[in-house]
Amino acid sequence: MGRITLEGVKKSFGAHDIIKGADLEIADGSFVVFVGPSGCGKTTLLRLIAGLEDVTGGRILIDGADVTAVPPAKRGLSMVFQSYALYPHMSVRGNIAFGLKMAGRPREEIARKVEGAAAILNLTPYLDRKPRELSGGQRQRVAIGRAIVREPKAFLFDEPLSNLDAALRVQMRLEVTRLQRQLDTTAIYVTHDQVEAMTMADRIVVLNAGRIEQYGTPLELYEHPANLFVAGFIGSPKMNFVGGRTAAALDATTIGVRPEHVAVNPGGADGATGLDWVGTVSVAEHLGSDTFLYVEVPEIGTITARGAGELGIKAGDSVRLRPDAARIHRFDANGNTISA
């Protein structure tokens, strides 16, 4: 079991408010990702849940029990740190066993659980090595092993993949997701990488400047962003935002359309939406599977468009762009989405 509830959780360092009141309900067994730009408070929020920081206000509940004043070890959570924080002088076995040893479990139980965790994580051949003799990915797995062996109510991951190279990161991303499904334990995962967030999460919490901007499934966030910030943060390349007269024509202060929803040189008559833009390509990125065009449209600005496959368009070409009318997001003066 691992249902985690935050009720108006606040955190300030001196006069500086880091978390400005977070309310959140994390269901048992779900994989929740905290995502946001650096300094948005996502790591602080995780540390508050872990108990490594004291809350300034509000309550934290685990399975309905108030743990706000409970010390970290008693909360039944385990954490994987960004630096892994392995104990350098202990073997892999010692590292994984440490939590159980501190809990005063019998020796044979510890041995059995450590072997079990090592088997799940393919660490069995390395049990007697020291952390410094392991590769980055193996250290990462030891850190995860240390977390799972205690059979916690929830795992807390603090940007655990940020120190790995790109290929290993993709692989570990899969492994972590698979492991979480297998163990069916609640997981909270902090990252600044929206691709990690989109691929791993059951639900995503988008944080900005100490506020929860939106909480929902990855596709909800993608298709129905609550406001300008979420719209701009989720999706790559970024959503195009257009203001001024174009937006006013649609009764909005700003409109947004994702690059993949902008058709390049569409056929048919001009102005099915009355929104066709003509501009000059300033940069064309050819990825093979996709083409990204950065188009300078007079009076509107740079519009990014994404076409599937190779479009055969190069910089300097003049193109006509047509946003998909059904996929236009409208925002009011406060940046909130105007529901259709």
Next chain:
Amino acid sequence: MATQQTQTLGRMLLAPAVVLLLIWMIVPLAMTIYFSLLSYNLLNPGMERFVGLENFEYFLTDPAFLASLRNTLVLVGSVLVITIVLGVLVALLLDQAIVGRSIVRLMVIAPFFVMPTVSALVWKNLLMHPVSGLFAWIMSSLGMQPIDWFAEYPLFSIILIVAWQWLPFAALILLTALQSLDEEQKEAALMDGAGAFSTFFYITLPHLARPITVVILIETIFLLTVFAEIFVTTGGGPGLQTTNIAFLIYSQALIQYDVGSASAGGLVAVVIANILAFFLVRIVGRNLEA
């Protein structure tokens, strides 16, 4: 060093320093060996003659030698234990965020800047003096009999003074090591349910193993040659109770004017230091390997 060329260059650049160091060491050592084989007393100048290993025989069979060897080992061992145990505790305290931390640190480090002679005089005359000392005043204000430190506990008094001088060194090195301990490791231990004592014994102390080794090695080198403190306070006495090897050699050379015997003693001290260093490196030097 990657290439043949950089290796050769490295050796050539090192050569002058190595040669100079070698001369610096070899010449005095050779002279000591030469003197140790002579019957050479400053009271009878011009009467030097070759006596083989007789000086060594006299020095090693002298009852003062064993007593001073014992005193040396007790002194070195006790000071090491005191400075490291207290040093770890002081370092742990200084690592806490307290008000006026930088001033407290400065005061803790201060004894290290005091010359051994001066600190020995301060301890002898201001603190431990049986009549006018601070300790005596405290004892008598409590209605107790003041202790005549250098008469009743001479070696312990020396140990106290030397430990006081070396505590800052140990504390300082251990403090810098503590500050390099990864904060996330402590937090991981906290999440793993380790209390203050478990964190200290399982995380902090192993982290300090290497700096403790450094402190032991460096302090041993200097503590084997403690001299000023003894010279200023007890003069090796009462009897031989505070005579260590260094002081014994001094008394051979400059009290009995026996240069030959003193040189032999000096060589014995070199051998003892090497034996000690050998075992120390064997026992604790492992920690220095990466």
